[in-house]
Amino acid sequence: MNNRLSTVGIIICLLIALYIASLTELKIYLPNFIEGAIVTVKVAVLSLILFFIMSFVAGIARGHFNGIIKWIATFYIEIFRGTSVLVILFWFFFVLPEFGILLSPLTAGVLGIGLNFGAYGAEIVRGAIASVAKGQSEASIALNISPYKHLTRIVVPQVFVITIPGLTNTAMELIKATSLVAGITIGELTFHAMKLNGIFFKPLEIFAIALFFYYFFAQFIRLISSYLEEHFSKHMNKEA
Amino acid sequence: MLEGQLFMSDKKIIFENVKKTYGDLIVLDDFNFLVDPNESVAIIGPSGSGKTTILRLLMTLEKMQEGLVYIDDEPINMMKVNDKLVPVSNSYIRRIRSKIGMVFQNFNLFPHMTALQNCIESPVHTKGLSKTQAIDESKKILDSVGLSDKYDNYPSQLSGGQQQRVAIARALAMRPEILLFDEPTSSLDPEMIGEVLNVIRDLIKSKKYTVLLATHQMGFAKEVSDRVCFFNDGNIIEEGKPEKIFNNPKNERLKKFLSKILEAS
Amino acid sequence: MDWDWELTLEVVIPRLLEATWVTVYVTVISFLLSLVGGLIFMILKTSKNRLISIIATEFIEIIRSTPLLIQIFFIFFGLPRFGITLPPVTSGIIAFSLYNSTLCAEVYRAGLLAIPKGQWEACTALNLSFVRSFFRIIFPQSLVPIVPALGNFLVGIFKETPILSFVAVAEIMHVAKLIGYEYYEFTEAITTVGIFFIILSLISAKLINVIENYVRRTVIHE
Numbered sequence: 001m002n003n004r005l006s007t008v009g010i011i012i013c014l015l016i017a018l019y020i021a022s023l024t025e026l027k028i029y030l031p032n033f034i035e036g037a038i039v040t041v042k043v044a045v046l047s048l049i050l051f052f053i054m055s056f057v058a059g060i061a062r063g064h065f066n067g068i069i070k071w072i073a074t075f076y077i078e079i080f081r082g083t084s085v086l087v088i089l090f091w092f093f094f095v096l097p098e099f100g101i102l103l104s105p106l107t108a109g110v111l112g113i114g115l116n117f118g119a120y121g122a123e124i125v126r127g128a129i130a131s132v133a134k135g136q137s138e139a140s141i142a143l144n145i146s147p148y149k150h151l152t153r154i155v156v157p158q159v160f161v162i163t164i165p166g167l168t169n170t171a172m173e174l175i176k177a178t179s180l181v182a183g184i185t186i187g188e189l190t191f192h193a194m195k196l197n198g199i200f201f202k203p204l205e206i207f208a209i210a211l212f213f214y215y216f217f218a219q220f221i222r223l224i225s226s227y228l229e230e231h232f233s234k235h236m237n238k239e240a
Numbered sequence: 241m242l243e244g245q246l247f248m249s250d251k252k253i254i255f256e257n258v259k260k261t262y263g264d265l266i267v268l269d270d271f272n273f274l275v276d277p278n279e280s281v282a283i284i285g286p287s288g289s290g291k292t293t294i295l296r297l298l299m300t301l302e303k304m305q306e307g308l309v310y311i312d313d314e315p316i317n318m319m320k321v322n323d324k325l326v327p328v329s330n331s332y333i334r335r336i337r338s339k340i341g342m343v344f345q346n347f348n349l350f351p352h353m354t355a356l357q358n359c360i361e362s363p364v365h366t367k368g369l370s371k372t373q374a375i376d377e378s379k380k381i382l383d384s385v386g387l388s389d390k391y392d393n394y395p396s397q398l399s400g401g402q403q404q405r406v407a408i409a410r411a412l413a414m415r416p417e418i419l420l421f422d423e424p425t426s427s428l429d430p431e432m433i434g435e436v437l438n439v440i441r442d443l444i445k446s447k448k449y450t451v452l453l454a455t456h457q458m459g460f461a462k463e464v465s466d467r468v469c470f471f472n473d474g475n476i477i478e479e480g481k482p483e484k485i486f487n488n489p490k491n492e493r494l495k496k497f498l499s500k501i502l503e504a505s
Numbered sequence: 506m507d508w509d510w511e512l513t514l515e516v517v518i519p520r521l522l523e524a525t526w527v528t529v530y531v532t533v534i535s536f537l538l539s540l541v542g543g544l545i546f547m548i549l550k551t552s553k554n555r556l557i558s559i560i561a562t563e564f565i566e567i568i569r570s571t572p573l574l575i576q577i578f579f580i581f582f583g584l585p586r587f588g589i590t591l592p593p594v595t596s597g598i599i600a601f602s603l604y605n606s607t608l609c610a611e612v613y614r615a616g617l618l619a620i621p622k623g624q625w626e627a628c629t630a631l632n633l634s635f636v637r638s639f640f641r642i643i644f645p646q647s648l649v650p651i652v653p654a655l656g657n658f659l660v661g662i663f664k665e666t667p668i669l670s671f672v673a674v675a676e677i678m679h680v681a682k683l684i685g686y687e688y689y690e691f692t693e694a695i696t697t698v699g700i701f702f703i704i705l706s707l708i709s710a711k712l713i714n715v716i717e718n719y720v721r722r723t724v725i726h727e
Contacts, residue, residue: 078706082705082706082707083702083703084665084666086667086668086670086678087667087678087695087698087702090678090691090695091699094682094685094691094692095691095692098690098692172570176570176571176573178572179575180572180668182574183670183671190574190575190578193578197578197582203578203583203586204583204586207579207582210575211571211575211576211579215566215567215571218570219570299626299629300629301629301630334632334634337632338632340630341630341631342630344623344627348621348624348626348627348630349627350624350627350642350646351646351725351726352646352724352725352726361631361633361642362631362633365634365637366632366633394726396725397726410631411630411631414631
């Protein structure tokens with residue numbers, strides 16, 4: 001609760017600072033930053049959606065199933081976890097066109113980030129599935145509950161709660177990674193910061209403002225995450 | 241007269257109006273307790289009633305909110321400086337702490353050291369013994385607890401009973417005056433409890449130490465202790481000689497507790 | 506698919522191998538500096554002085570929740586404002602070290618936290634000094650979780666190095682792009698870089714496993 005209050009406090013301070021900044025000379029930069037911030041949010045939200053989907057699909061595929069499903073998931077996870085996110089982004093942007101697949105920068109960016117972080121998220125989900133006590137699956141068998149129902153009504157709800165902290169941290173890494181799509185010509189925040197610096201040559205002010213925006217996003221995500229965690233773990237007994 | 245002594249009683253350990261809380265939970269409230277030198281006291285009672293807390297406060301592992309605890313009439317949570325009571329200094333508390341040894345429920349042996357190394361660690365680095373001296377003494381102590389062939393074994397190579405006996409040897413190597421046993425056999429498989437209790441019995445019989453024993457082993461408590469205290473809800477409900485407590489309990493809660501224990505066995 | 510093997514063998518691989526030196530150099534130096542920096546950050550963060558502890562915590566939070574790329578730009582473009590002009594590699598190493606020190610501090614913290622509280626209590630019961638308790642008892646045991654975590658940490662830094670292509674440091678990603686611009690063929694260069702990272706990841710995972718077992722056997726003889 002205390003953490004939530006301080007997070008909300010930080011966000012309010014940031015908003016006030018933003019307002020004050022708009023009244024000073026910094027207002028030259030602000031329209032660009034706002035435009036960049038909007039694109040960052042767009043890229044982030046789309047990537048996050050893909051990230052969540054891939055985390056659970058691949059995590060459950062690798063953690064709960066066997067055979068070919070598990071193999072495909074493992075293949076995906078090891079490839080996308082094994083390499084750097086920038087390499088993946090460049091691969092989607094520079095290499096795929098040579099195979100005839102032309103993706104817009106936005107698509108390439110969202111796919112690259114979403115799939116890369118989805119692989120990390122999948123491992124977190126897989127770990128959570130393993131930690132949901134085996135005794136519960138045995139109880140389900142004894143109660144004649146179908147494996148499908150066991151997965152969806154017993155395992156997944158618990159996994160969902162357990163993974164919130166780990167997935168939040170990964171989500172924050174994801175948001176930071178959106179800065180990299182500037183390299184594939186998406187006009188998000190970092191792109192605009194680089195552009196402004198090229199025009200005005202005031203790196204300290206400009207990049208400080210950029211840092212400020214990202215810090216703001218991060219705190220916002222933390223807030224949502226702590227709300228989710230509190231709301232969903234009301235009935236979970238935290239085992240030491 | 242010891243440096244921090246506030247008065248002269250003939251008690252080894254004194255708890256005076258001690259209050260200990262964990263957040264909102266009051267574990268000890270206005271708790272008073274006296275122990276004579278070389279007396280062995282068994283503390284029995286339900287889990288979570290505070291038995292362990294008494295030992296932990298004495299071992300300075302916890303801080304109390306109110307009250308004073310004295311060892312040899314020196315307080316351990318405050319000290320006297322120019323006729324005022326102030327928070328303890330590091331050297332003061334370490335001097336007093338060297339008189340107390342503790343054996344834990346889950347042994348807490350150092351896993352990266354052999355049995356012998358576990359034993360000599362404290363004497364060499366806190367009592368200034370030379371390494372050879374400490375090794376000699378520790379070997380004798382390990383012999384006395386029946387582990388003469390285990391000097392160079394690591395904890396992971398020893399059974400639970402053997403590990404706990406090393407833990408006892410380690411505490412003895414400190415040459416303490418007071419020995420605290422916090423449910424020493426509760427983590428052991430049944431067939432190993434006996435070997436540990438035998439060691440503790442010998443220690444108590446030697447009358448060289450003041451012993452506080454928190455335990456669920458009622459038969460053992462009845463056999464070896466000078467006094468038994470039944471602990472419940474933050475205070476001692478009834479205390480007295482073992483025969484009196486076990487054969488003739490007066491307090492209702494004590495009677496219920498004892499009957500439940502008998503039922504289970 | 507028409508993979509140009511000639512390009513791969515005569516241009517891509519030789520130039521990437523050359524650039525690997527830069528990548529390794531940046532990685533190792535940043536790693537070593539982060540080991541020290543992480544220690545400093547951890548000490549500051551757990552300082553008894555509340556002011557130091559709060560400032561350190563907030564500073565670490567800012568570094569951890571903002572992109573490394575912006576931090577690199579801040580240092581690379583910002584230092585010249587103070588009259589300090591450094592080559593891109595050096596700015597990169599500084600930014601990397603700062604950023605990764607905060608991660609390293611977290612590795613240390615988690616490693617120490619993994620030691621059961623009972624070990625500390627045994628040290629108190631045996632009346633050992635804090636220094637002795639920490640260096641002889643706690644620290645050796647903390648190597649078991651910390652060493653493999655540092656292994657992963659090192660690999661993580663390696664995978665971050667492509668970011669330096671934004672400031673034209675001649676590491677492998679940058680060189681791969683240059684090959685692409687020069688020969689109008691990105692596939693061979695970038696795919697090779699990707700495969701290189703994947704192979705490195707798989708090998709290092711196995712290696713770290715071996716090291717972890719070795720440390721566990723040597724320290725706590727399990």
